[in-house]
Amino acid sequence: MIVFFHHLTLATTTTNPSYLTPSTARCNSTAVTSCTTTTSIIARCQSYEVSWNNHCYYLDGLGGNCTTGYSLATNAVLGCIATQFASKTYRSTISNNCCVWTADTYECYGFNNNCNTAGPFSAGPVWSGAGCLSVQQRYSAQLTFCGSN
Secondary structure: OOOOOOOOOOOOOOOHHHHHHHOOOOOOOOOOOOOOOOOOOOOOOOOOOEEOOOOOEEEEEOOOOOOOEEEOOOOOOOOOOOHHHHHHHHHHHOOOEEEOOOOOEEEOOOOOOOOOOEEEEEEEOOEHHHHHOOOOOOOOOOEEEEEEO
């Protein structure tokens, strides 16, 4: 008896939702991001993080750097979860600028309150907060938005 095995390899491609793809466009309030939850899985996040779509997101004054296992996240994601940062804190480092550095070319969000100070945030970052609209500020302790990979 002769048995033949045929090995089949399937190629798959994964398409990231548009809110995960960094943008080079200037901030535009007419651009609408769908904030649809794509999974019922809830990530186990730290107390300073926000859980959304099975990822954890945090704000920190790390000058555009994220801790291992995290990457810069987009303005689109921040727009979906910004209000959830109320009562959260910096991950480890207080920022020295109120504009939020994201994976996108331009910063569109900033803190109007509780910026560059210790303690819980009284509110999350807002669109054009602190005058941050289509700016590119890159300070050593720039407020930075990171998400788990």
